[in-house]
Amino acid sequence: MTQEFTQQLLECIAKTLHKPVETYRLDASFEELGIDSLDGINILFALENEFGIQIPDDAARNVKNLGEMAQGVWKLVEAKGAPA
Amino acid sequence: MRVAVTGVGAITPLGLSAPVFWQALIEGRSGIGPLQGCFAAQLRFPNGAQLRGWDPLHHFDARTADLLDPFAQFAVVAGREALADAGLTVDDVRGPRTAILTGCCAGGQVSEDVQFQDLYSKQTGRVHPMTIPRIMSNAGASFLSMEWGASGPVFSVSTACASAGHAMAQGLWMVRSGMVDRAIVGGSEAAFCLGFLKAWEAMRVVSQDTCRPFSKDRKGLILGEGAAMLVIEPLEAARARGAKIYAEFAGAGMSADAHHITQPTVGGPSLAMSNALADAGMAPEEVGYINAHGTGTLANDATESKAIHAVFNSHARRLAVSSTKSMHGHALGAAGALEAVATVMALKEGMLPPTMNYTTPDPECDLDVVPNAARATQVGAALSNSFAFGGLNAVLAFRAPAAL
Numbered sequence: 001m002t003q004e005f006t007q008q009l010l011e012c013i014a015k016t017l018h019k020p021v022e023t024y025r026l027d028a029s030f031e032e033l034g035i036d037s038l039d040g041i042n043i044l045f046a047l048e049n050e051f052g053i054q055i056p057d058d059a060a061r062n063v064k065n066l067g068e069m070a071q072g073v074w075k076l077v078e079a080k081g082a083p084a
Numbered sequence: 085m086r087v088a089v090t091g092v093g094a095i096t097p098l099g100l101s102a103p104v105f106w107q108a109l110i111e112g113r114s115g116i117g118p119l120q121g122c123f124a125a126q127l128r129f130p131n132g133a134q135l136r137g138w139d140p141l142h143h144f145d146a147r148t149a150d151l152l153d154p155f156a157q158f159a160v161v162a163g164r165e166a167l168a169d170a171g172l173t174v175d176d177v178r179g180p181r182t183a184i185l186t187g188c189c190a191g192g193q194v195s196e197d198v199q200f201q202d203l204y205s206k207q208t209g210r211v212h213p214m215t216i217p218r219i220m221s222n223a224g225a226s227f228l229s230m231e232w233g234a235s236g237p238v239f240s241v242s243t244a245c246a247s248a249g250h251a252m253a254q255g256l257w258m259v260r261s262g263m264v265d266r267a268i269v270g271g272s273e274a275a276f277c278l279g280f281l282k283a284w285e286a287m288r289v290v291s292q293d294t295c296r297p298f299s300k301d302r303k304g305l306i307l308g309e310g311a312a313m314l315v316i317e318p319l320e321a322a323r324a325r326g327a328k329i330y331a332e333f334a335g336a337g338m339s340a341d342a343h344h345i346t347q348p349t350v351g352g353p354s355l356a357m358s359n360a361l362a363d364a365g366m367a368p369e370e371v372g373y374i375n376a377h378g379t380g381t382l383a384n385d386a387t388e389s390k391a392i393h394a395v396f397n398s399h400a401r402r403l404a405v406s407s408t409k410s411m412h413g414h415a416l417g418a419a420g421a422l423e424a425v426a427t428v429m430a431l432k433e434g435m436l437p438p439t440m441n442y443t444t445p446d447p448e449c450d451l452d453v454v455p456n457a458a459r460a461t462q463v464g465a466a467l468s469n470s471f472a473f474g475g476l477n478a479v480l481a482f483r484a485p486a487a488l
Binding site: 036037038041044045054056057058060061 | 128
């Protein structure tokens with residue numbers, strides 16, 4: 001993952017949830033960040049738009065924190081062949 | 085005053101009448117299959133529970149069919165079947181003493197989808213003049229009132245997946261209070277169009293394979309469609325005219341979670357079940373079967389199981405609980421009505437419909453879920469649960485006709 005990618009991802013999440021980007025760290029669990037299941041599907045929708053990817057339900061279901069989410073999104077972005 | 089169910093009608097993915105629907109349920113047949121329609125290739129989930137062999141021109145002349153969205157057509161046809169099944173005619177329901185109450189989650193989505201698609205993408209610059217009458221959620225109830233000349237209370241209720249449950253509860257209380265002589269109650273939904281299906285896709289609650297309620301490997305719900313309608317009337321009036329009695333419609337309970345727009349709670353559903361028992365004057369031990377909301381999502385089935393334990397305590401382990409959504413899918417605003425038909429048939433026939441597609445016990449759902457095969461058991465009373473997004477809950481309580 002590049003620094004630029006991580007920043008883009010965190011900014012996308014912050015914008016989606018109407019919070020300052022400093023709120024979000026890759027090592028925090030969704031619970032610590034106050035992200036519930038409804039926030040989760042909003043974030044997935046925003047990230048799909050932001051990076052032009054499709055995130056399967058099965059992949060999304062097992063993710064427990066932003067770090068795992070970032071790894072998963074990065075893999076999909078790389079697989080697409082064009083860095084965001 | 086005691087209230088009886090004396091007629092049923094159903095349009096479902098398992099068949100286009102109540103007897104065919106019930107036969108399929110006790111045989112454990114599935115109405116779930118690959119999506120059919122021009123939208124199928126555009127969706128991330130492959131399966132749904134759609135009607136098979138439905139042709140509106142079998143039921144309506146072409147001009148009338150043009151006036152009605154599929155959700156309204158389903159309600160009307162199920163209503164006609166229920167009325168005939170109750171041994172009543174149009175002459176019996178004409179006038180102000182019959183109520184017609186229908187539940188619907190989303191109204192005429194199919195009509196809306198087609199018209200707005202043309203407006204936006206084909207730049208048609210106009211929308212068909214029948215769009216509003218087709219979209220409005222009361223269209224089915226209104227058409228039945230016109231067809232029958234039923235001029236009493238007629239309206240529709242929209243509480244997402246609990247719509248039919250709330251409509252039927254209202255009907256029960258209107259008959260019980262003497263406000264009307266009978267009510268035709270139920271719900272209908274027609275969910276299969278691209279925009280609405282895409283919205284469900286984005287919720288990420290639709291299973292990639294099938295609906296496996298209460299099974300540890302469950303992956304979500306399967307969308308369904310259809311309608312069911314029931315005729316309810318005072319038990320004494322039903323007996324006096326020698327009507328067939330499916331069940332006593334003994335009580336209903338409602339509650340709101342007052343918590344979260346999509347996440348379920350234990351407290352809300354528990355309160356609705358307790359309220360239904362209290363309204364029915366029914367001891368928890370009297371209940372032998374619960375037709376669960378049982379959507380097959382991780383959250384619903386675990387939460388509903390906890391709620392059943394909270395209400396029934398040690399009796400929860402002696403109850404049979406099944407989700408017929410494993411066969412007919414989640415018919416949203418019609419779900420509570422389809423499941424009420426399944427519940428009263430179970431009481432009348434002494435046969436409990438199964439939870440199909442069950443593979444692996446889940447400690448979070450430690451109930452007797454009647455896995456994979458119907459069970460010949462005559463229970464005295466049963467509940468039918470409906471819990472909606474938005475945290476709105478409706479539970480119906482029925483007693484077997486043999487117990488009356």
